[in-house]
Amino acid sequence: MSPVYRGFARYKGLNTGKEKKAIVVRRTPFTIQLTIATGEAKQPVSLGVDAGYKHVGLSASTEKAELYASEIELRQDITDLLSARRELRRARRNRKTRYRAPRFDNRIHTKRKGWLAPSVENRINAHLSRIEAVLRLLPVTKITVETASFDLQLLKNPDISGKEYQEGEQLGFWNIREYVLCRDGHVCQHCYGGSKDPVLNVHHLESRRTGGDSPDNLLTLCETCHKALHRGEITLKTKRGQSFRAETFMGIMRWEVLNRLKASHSELKVHNTYGYLTKHARIENGIAKSHGADAFCIAGNLGAERLGEFFFQKQTRRNNRQIHKLSILKGALRKRNQAPFEVKGFRLFDKVACQGEEGFIFGRRSSGFFDVRKLDGTRISAGISYKKLHLLEKRQTYLMEIRKEEAFPPLPEGRGLRA
Known part of the structure; x- marks a missing residue:
């Protein structure tokens, strides 16, 4: 028996199997619709939401029992797909039209207040979509969302204090390139001057379209080593520094999800909690660390009987809009990229x-x-x-x-x- 069916039957206190008091509406999650009148008495149901960059935890429970539990794995390919589309469009324009200088007065974020990057917007909508799915299943009366704020400068430098917060690592430099060259001592970080090449380049350790221009993603190489690297003749031992992509996203979305929930469900109690409270409740009650377990603690009904199983959900791409592959076969044939x-x-x-x-x-x-x-x-x-x-x-x-x-x-x- 699936967790939703057992939880819902427990919520109503009914034995719906043999007496045919319900019909099956949906297989996953296993959802039933009652065929008899049960009155309007309701138990308060609390929904806990463990928001995250890669995973989301959900748990709905009453004081006595957990009714629904799930973990959602979000898509991580939005940035790559948008970057690939941008490159394809630029290449097509270069092939088919005369050169046109880039314009910077036609950006959408200057026209629409509250604009968010598509990768961020997709994750926020995924949070809201999964919450709405639970609200359609159960009469939730309270929603609690765990929000978190991250001090990125403190993560980079644990000893930072006072006015140092206003003096970033690039203070006094004209641009990122100048800072990276100075940080590396104007010396190639592969051959350390062995090539005798005076020309220095700044190399992206991770692709620029995914890693960006963060100093942690940049390295000084002489032009000889830089060209040899791109020819595949040498391999760098250096890996990119710590990425704070997830922390930045959580800082953006922590209030966005909460405010959108309050606006769309004004009849419900929607409030937030913090990670240290969740951690204390989880350890105090001897619960294993997981996104679903955190959501159970966030919901607040720590005395409820847990289901012992949960729905694992994986977000997938709806459509592949790229019609043809980039590589052209013999005979000038373009193979379709869509099955x-x-x-x-x-x-x-x-x-x-x-x-x-x-x-x-x-x-x-x-x-x-x-x-x-x-x-x-x-x-x-x-x-x-x-x-x-x-x-x-x-x-x-x-x-x-x-x-x-x-x-x-x-x-x-x-x-x-x-x-």
Whole structure:
């Protein structure tokens, strides 16, 4: 029995199986609709939201029992896709039109108040979408969201204080390039002057389109080493410094999610809590660290009986809009980058029954053979005929499977709360 079904039946106090007091509305999450009148009495249901950059935890509970638990893995490819689209458009314009100087007076963020980057907006909408999905299942009366603020300068320099906050690492330099050259002592960080090349370049350790122009992503190389690196003749041992992408996102979205929830659900109690309170409640009650466990603690009903299992959800891309591959084959043939929409009645990411297990279609061939896997990448079958598959659910933006909750390891003797 799925956690939602058991939790919902427990919430209503009904045995709906044999007496046919309910009908099945949805398979995942397993949702039932009552066919009998039960009155208007409701128990207060609290929803805890553990917001995050890569993962989101949700838990809905009453004082006695947890009714719903889930962890969502968000998409991480938004920036890459937008950058690839920008490069393709620029290349196409260069091929088909005369040169046109870039214009900076037509940017959308100067016209629309409250504009956010698409990668940030996508994650915020994902938080709101999953919260709305729970509100459609259960009569939630209170929503608690964990918000967090990060001191990026303190993360970079633990000894920072006072006016040093107003004096960044690039103070006194004209630009980032000048700062990086000075930081590296105007010496190539690969050969350390061995090439005798006086020309110095600033190299991006991680692609500029994903890593940006942060000083932690830049390194001084002489032109000889720089060209050899791009030819694949040498390999750098240096890795990029710490990225604060996730911390920056949390700083942006912590109030955005809260304010949007308050605006769209003024009838509910919507408020925030903080990470140190969540951590204390989790350790005090001997609960293993996970996004779903944090959400359970955020909800506040620490005496409730936990489900022991949760829905793991993976956000996927809806459409691939790139029609052709970039590489042109012999004979000037451009191969399509899009697979057929449907093969033998099955689509990409459809949930199917395969060899006695539930999995998702991760690969398909026009011959009717499919690659079926679980969401953690475990392969059920590398190539199985469509005749041996049974369709359970059509693909959705959020793929779902049930997972077991991990147990909390015991504390060593003589120790209290964990740090």
